Amino acid sequence: MPDTLQGIGVSPGLAAGLVVRMGPPPSLPAPRPVADPDKEVAVAVSALETVESGLRERAGAATGEAADILEALAMIAADPTLRQDAETRIRAGADAAHALRETFDGHREALAALGGYLAERAADLDDLANRAIAAALGLPMPGVPSPGHPFILVADDLAPADTAALDPSSVLALVTERGGPTSHTAILARSLGLPAVVGCGGALDLPDGVAATVDGTTGEVRAGVDEQEVAEVRARAAVERSRLEEGRGPGLTSDGHAVDLMVNIGSAADLAGVDLSDVAGVGLFRTEFLFLDRHDAPGLDEQVAAYAEAFRLFERGTIVVRTLDAGADKPLPFLGLPEEPNPALGVRGLRVARDRPEVLDTQLQAIALAAAETAADVWVMAPMVSTAPEAAGFAARARGFGLSTAGVMIEVPAAALRAGRFLDVVDFLSIGTNDLSQYTLAADRQTGGLADLLDPWQPALLQLIAGCAEAGKDSGRSVGVCGEAAADPLLAPVLVGLGITKLSMSPRGLPAVRAGLAAHSLADCRRLAGRALDAGDAAEARAAVLAETT
Ligand code: PEP
Numbered sequence: 047m048p049d050t051l052q053g054i055g056v057s058p059g060l061a062a063g064l065v066v067r068m069g070p071p072p073s074l075p076a077p078r079p080v081a082d083p084d085k086e087v088a089v090a091v092s093a094l095e096t097v098e099s100g101l102r103e104r105a106g107a108a109t110g111e112a113a114d115i116l117e118a119l120a121m122i123a124a125d126p127t128l129r130q131d132a133e134t135r136i137r138a139g140a141d142a143a144h145a146l147r148e149t150f151d152g153h154r155e156a157l158a159a160l161g162g163y164l165a166e167r168a169a170d171l172d173d174l175a176n177r178a179i180a181a182a183l184g185l186p187m188p189g190v191p192s193p194g195h196p197f198i199l200v201a202d203d204l205a206p207a208d209t210a211a212l213d214p215s216s217v218l219a220l221v222t223e224r225g226g227p228t229s230h231t232a233i234l235a236r237s238l239g240l241p242a243v244v245g246c247g248g249a250l251d252l253p254d255g256v257a258a259t260v261d262g263t264t265g266e267v268r269a270g271v272d273e274q275e276v277a278e279v280r281a282r283a284a285v286e287r288s289r290l291e292e293g294r295g296p297g298l299t300s301d302g303h304a305v306d307l308m309v310n311i312g313s314a315a316d317l318a319g320v321d322l323s324d325v326a327g328v329g330l331f332r333t334e335f336l337f338l339d340r341h342d343a344p345g346l347d348e349q350v351a352a353y354a355e356a357f358r359l360f361e362r363g364t365i366v367v368r369t370l371d372a373g374a375d376k377p378l379p380f381l382g383l384p385e386e387p388n389p390a391l392g393v394r395g396l397r398v399a400r401d402r403p404e405v406l407d408t409q410l411q412a413i414a415l416a417a418a419e420t421a422a423d424v425w426v427m428a429p430m431v432s433t434a435p436e437a438a439g440f441a442a443r444a445r446g447f448g449l450s451t452a453g454v455m456i457e458v459p460a461a462a463l464r465a466g467r468f469l470d471v472v473d474f475l476s477i478g479t480n481d482l483s484q485y486t487l488a489a490d491r492q493t494g495g496l497a498d499l500l501d502p503w504q505p506a507l508l509q510l511i512a513g514c515a516e517a518g519k520d521s522g523r524s525v526g527v528c529g530e531a532a533a534d535p536l537l538a539p540v541l542v543g544l545g546i547t548k549l550s551m552s553p554r555g556l557p558a559v560r561a562g563l564a565a566h567s568l569a570d571c572r573r574l575a576g577r578a579l580d581a582g583d584a585a586e587a588r589a590a591v592l593a594e595t596t
């Protein structure tokens with residue numbers, strides 16, 4: 047009898063094959079006395095160089111976001127302060143492996159103390175430390191295995207370097223014991239088009255080489271399946287893939303109700319290689335990329351050039367630009383924001399403009415100038431807005447710079463509850479389900495252990511979405527979803543049934559969502575939405591909808 051494990055399906059698709067677990071991190075042997083410190087320093091330096099060159103090699107073989115992540119990690123490995131720190135520790139008596147461990151631990155603590163986005167980068171340092179220690183000890187590199195055949199990768203959680211190194215032609219699916227719907231693993235799996243299940247308890251107990259099936263929609267993993275089941279699932283997966291590849295055109299339900307399908311981007315580079323012919327526009331242009339990792343704000347000209355580059359790629363359809371979403375999970379050092387005990391509840395998003403209005407004004411001016419240089423229909427919206435007067439203030443500012451279509455993101459329950467009032471003062475709403483789930487369910491989006499609460503199928507979240515959509519209908523204004531929830535093909539008909547008119551997601555998610563909508567009439571969507579709203583929790587909601595659609 048196969049074992050059935052249940053996790054959260056975060057990237058749709060079916061896969062069947064053999065399980066291979068991720069190589070374990072090296073364990074440190076007992077410290078040993080150092081006879082020749084110079085030789086020991088050479089071992090540590092060479093280990094760091096091996097890690098750096100390995101990452102650069104993988105960056106060269108990768109493309110897009112994956113290549114950027116690997117290149118950034120190689121730069122960290124090449125940081126001379128790591129070498130100096132390791133050398134100091136060796137000269138004080140540590141062997142190379144322990145000196146590296148302590149060096150990375152020190153840097154990790156410093157990063158973790160900064161909180162938010164930089165604290166998340168601490169996981170990158172763990173990954174680099176494990177690689178450097180393995181190199182110093184002459185052990186095989188930990189990380190994604192290469193068994194020589196396609197496989198289902200099972201891991202505790204995946205570090206960015208691992209996910210960036212994944213080769214979708216040899217990895218059939220991802221299953222992780224930890225992680226949630228908005229985790230790095232989930233986002234990358236969706237952008238690679240790999241089926242993925244996260245938060246899957248017991249996954250690490252699966253033995254290497256066991257045959258398993260993975261359903262990235264339902265979150266079900268069946269281990270110990272026979273050859274016939276493997277063959278059946280592969281056949282279903284092939285049919286599903288060709289069905290998706292054939293799908294074209296705008297988003298429509300089976301009875302012709304139109305839903306705008308749009309893409310989320312972080313920079314112009316994200317649109318490279320994307321077939322934009324069937325896309326209604328960019329539903330979320332995250333602008334933080336310009337501001338990350340720097341100690342001063344980008345100037346007006348630099349911003350105009352970056353925005354215009356993206357706008358030029360999309361001179362047909364709408365492009366919705368989100369103003370800077372600084373703070374909490376996206377700390378930006380140049381703002382010099384004071385430390386806060388609860389950053390997610392502190393000064394973030396639009397709230398930054400309370401003390402630093404010039405940052406928002408420069409950005410709005412840059413967006414307006416870039417829009418004027420191109421033919422794109424540019425809309426602008428603010429993140430983390432809580433009250434209607436805040437929304438009105440933002441819209442007035444944007445219009446003051448000549449940006450005629452101004453809206454806000456709905457990420458705070460208070461805003462969702464007052465969506466009607468918001469629509470009296472702004473032109474559109476875009477629901478950020480990643481943050482709206484975090485604040486509605488009071489569950490930190492950076493904590494993998496609370497994945498079930500952050501699940502966008504939570505009926506409380508769906509109820510807030512329904513309220514916003516209703517307000518949109520009453521006012522005749524657009525209400526879309528641009529959080530990760532929009533990329534779930536099973537949830538898409540539910541969102542449309544709740545009254546959502548735009549879904550914006552990573553480009554890879556489009557075919558499955560298009561197909562998900564085409565399989566249902568608007569009346570079906572409304573019935574499915576009712577089922578999901580009636581459920582007790584996310585798992586029940588998903589199960590109720592699945593039962594009606596399969
Ligand atoms: C969201 O919160 O859903 C969203 C789209 O914004 P981000 O993930 O960038 O916070």
Ligand code: MG
Nearest residue numbers: 457478480481
């Ligand atoms: Mg958000």
